[in-house]
Amino acid sequence: MCACSCGKKDIYLPELATITDRKMMNDTEVYIRLTLDSGEELGHKPGQFVEVSVAGLGECPISISSSPTVKGFDLVIRNAGSVTNAIHQMQVGDKLGIRGPYGSGYDLDTLAGKDLVFICGGIGLVPQRSLINYALDKPEDFGKVTVLLGTKDFDQRFYQDEIAAWHANDAINVLETIDVEHEKWTGNVGVVTNLIPKIEDELTDAAILVCGPPIMYKFVLMALAEYETPLENIYVNLERRMKCGVGKCGHCQMNDEYVCQSGPVYNYSELGAVPEAI
Amino acid sequence: MSIKKLSKEDFKSFVSGLISSDDKVVGVKAKGNRFVFGDLESADELRLDYDVTLLPPKKYVLPQVETLMTYEVKGEYKTECNAEPTVLLGVHPYDMVAINQMDAIFSQDEYDSHYMARRENLTIVACDVVNASENVFAASMGSATVKDGFDVLLTDLGDSYLVDAATEKGEALVAKAAGAADATDEDIAKRKQVWQKNEEALAKHKLNCKTSDLPGLLDKSYNHPVWEEKAKVCYSCGSCTSTCPTCYCFDVQDDVAWNLETGKRYRAWDGCLLEKFANVAGDHNFRQRREDRFRHRIYRKGKYVPAKIGGQVACVGCGRCVGACTPGIANPVEIYNRLLEDTNL
Ligand code: SF4
Numbered sequence: 001m002c003a004c005s006c007g008k009k010d011i012y013l014p015e016l017a018t019i020t021d022r023k024m025m026n027d028t029e030v031y032i033r034l035t036l037d038s039g040e041e042l043g044h045k046p047g048q049f050v051e052v053s054v055a056g057l058g059e060c061p062i063s064i065s066s067s068p069t070v071k072g073f074d075l076v077i078r079n080a081g082s083v084t085n086a087i088h089q090m091q092v093g094d095k096l097g098i099r100g101p102y103g104s105g106y107d108l109d110t111l112a113g114k115d116l117v118f119i120c121g122g123i124g125l126v127p128q129r130s131l132i133n134y135a136l137d138k139p140e141d142f143g144k145v146t147v148l149l150g151t152k153d154f155d156q157r158f159y160q161d162e163i164a165a166w167h168a169n170d171a172i173n174v175l176e177t178i179d180v181e182h183e184k185w186t187g188n189v190g191v192v193t194n195l196i197p198k199i200e201d202e203l204t205d206a207a208i209l210v211c212g213p214p215i216m217y218k219f220v221l222m223a224l225a226e227y228e229t230p231l232e233n234i235y236v237n238l239e240r241r242m243k244c245g246v247g248k249c250g251h252c253q254m255n256d257e258y259v260c261q262s263g264p265v266y267n268y269s270e271l272g273a274v275p276e277a278i
Numbered sequence: 279m280s281i282k283k284l285s286k287e288d289f290k291s292f293v294s295g296l297i298s299s300d301d302k303v304v305g306v307k308a309k310g311n312r313f314v315f316g317d318l319e320s321a322d323e324l325r326l327d328y329d330v331t332l333l334p335p336k337k338y339v340l341p342q343v344e345t346l347m348t349y350e351v352k353g354e355y356k357t358e359c360n361a362e363p364t365v366l367l368g369v370h371p372y373d374m375v376a377i378n379q380m381d382a383i384f385s386q387d388e389y390d391s392h393y394m395a396r397r398e399n400l401t402i403v404a405c406d407v408v409n410a411s412e413n414v415f416a417a418s419m420g421s422a423t424v425k426d427g428f429d430v431l432l433t434d435l436g437d438s439y440l441v442d443a444a445t446e447k448g449e450a451l452v453a454k455a456a457g458a459a460d461a462t463d464e465d466i467a468k469r470k471q472v473w474q475k476n477e478e479a480l481a482k483h484k485l486n487c488k489t490s491d492l493p494g495l496l497d498k499s500y501n502h503p504v505w506e507e508k509a510k511v512c513y514s515c516g517s518c519t520s521t522c523p524t525c526y527c528f529d530v531q532d533d534v535a536w537n538l539e540t541g542k543r544y545r546a547w548d549g550c551l552l553e554k555f556a557n558v559a560g561d562h563n564f565r566q567r568r569e570d571r572f573r574h575r576i577y578r579k580g581k582y583v584p585a586k587i588g589g590q591v592a593c594v595g596c597g598r599c600v601g602a603c604t605p606g607i608a609n610p611v612e613i614y615n616r617l618l619e620d621t622n623l
């Protein structure tokens with residue numbers, strides 16, 4: 001006879017969720033909207049992630065892209081391995097396994113009342129959108145919202161309809177750039193750091209929220225250093241190889257930080273003692 | 279709880295009785311001229327005079343490969359739990375300390391019901407060390423003896439065992455032993471001598487500071503040349519982590535049946551010394567360099583894991599990694615001592 005804790009919640013067991021909307025965003029990114037089959041809301045904070053599970057292939061950590069102020073939740077998934085490839089084949093009505101939400105997300109209490117500047121490189125926009133839309137839905141909680149957005153190629157841009165709507169919305173100031181010139185593009189060309197001088201006034205008091213590929217952080221942080229942005233005002237969102245999501249397996253660790261528990265969003269001033277972070 | 283004494287002959291009948299009961303009985307037995315934990319078929323097989331086992335008993339709480347759930351490919355996920363009541367005979371104090379540490383890790387924050395199910399199904403009979411292994415340094419790490427975690431603690435007193443039942447489970451187990459007599463003060467004093475002797479005998483490598491100094495020492499040693507020097511000859515083979523009683527990192531994988539309709543998800547031991555441990559999608563490796571992986575293990579033992587478990591050092595001094603590492607670089611004490619030479623605490 002088994003005298004054990006089988007009755008306790010199994011932290012590794014995914015619950016099922018159904019795809020209610022789906023759209024290819026560009027060649028490599030698919031957008032999906034999910035609702036939990038239990039009928040419950042995910043109950044996440046902006047900046048948290050879920051473990052998405054495909055039976056037979058495994059799990060991968062994916063940032064939640066939508067604000068908790070809307071029902072259901074959005075994920076944007078890059079086709080970069082067997083699990084994500086399988087998700088790309090799925091259609092509306094198909095089911096995925098979900099665990100989470102995990103991570104500490106953005107610290108909404110500390111951000112309250114502040115101007116927010118989002119600096120996003122490529123798919124770095126995906127997790128940031130959870131807070132951008134949250135702030136737009138709760139204008140009384142935050143100051144001005146500014147978004148700097150850098151994408152490598154014209155064709156890789158995504159959330160284009162939504163970004164167009166942001167451009168038309170006075171509550172948010174969006175500046176975009178692409179790395180490589182394109183005949184259909186009349187806007188800024190160059191890396192995202194080039195946009196930073198354009199918002200110079202914002203750089204001392206606003207909360208600066210940075211998310212992008214690993215290589216981007218160094219350059220953005222260097223640029224911010226020139227404007228003497230206080231380190232406590234800078235937040236970075238760090239991708240790691242999360243596996244268990246619950247602080248056990250060791251995969252996400254950078255020095256003594258377990259990204260799955262204390263991250264993936266960190267206040268930059270706290271990363272001085274974490275050389276493996278950036 | 280109570281302390282009894284049992285002659286070696288009565289102890290043997292007691293073990294025979296356990297083996298013929300319904301519970302699974304696991305103990306230490308010889309394999310060639312080494313020792314392993316394995317299913318016991320007869321009481322004669324049990325070797326409580328062993329020095330150290332090849333693998334630690336962690337496999338009974340965290341198996342090398344463990345199914346977490348099964349599923350139908352288009353359906354629900356179902357928890358798999360096949361923990362069975364098991365009596366584990368002959369756990370040395372350092373391995374007991376290691377299990378206590380893992381208990382803390384797996385029950386804190388998010389409760390790991392898979393680990394805890396196995397743990398709660400174990401009845402652990404620990405035993406004080408009789409013969410010190412070649413590389414054991416448990417005494418340097420404060421784990422030559424152990425105060426808790428076990429259900430029963432045995433101490434070899436020559437022709438008999440002192441049998442200390444520390445939990446209700448332990449009492450119930452010992453109640454099955456015929457011929458047990460109450461231990462005398464003299465017997466208990468003898469155990470104290472064994473403990474004192476082991477504080478000396480189990481110190482084949484001496485740590486030149488207190489274990490509580492290690493986090494501070496490591497704080498000052500991140501860029502020390504020793505990481506590169508040692509890691510130069512590291513094979514990234516992972517033997518030091520797989521033989522370690524306190525290493526618990528794991529990977530999670532899926533396995534589908536041939537019909538592609540059903541499958542299972544399992545976890546398997548993983549190790550931070552292995553090259554791909556910190557790979558992320560898109561093939562970026564956050565710990566690409568061997569010296570970074572080498573350093574990470576030593577930091578986990580001396581600083582990172584201790585921060586999660588109330589400051590206990592996460593090396594219990596079993597010495598297994600010392601013997602398992604072909605180039606001879608894995609001994610944490612050697613590294614800590616080397617750092618101490620160059621550092622003012
Ligand atoms: S680090 Fe080596 S000596 Fe320490 S507990 Fe692990 S295997 Fe044993």
Ligand code: SF4
Pocket residue numbers: 511512513514515516517518519551602603604605606607608
């Ligand atoms: S330290 Fe030794 S045992 Fe560990 S991975 Fe390197 S060569 Fe293998």
Ligand code: FES
Pocket residue numbers: 241242243244245246247248249250251252253258259260261
């Ligand atoms: S993902 Fe397993 S410990 Fe963080």
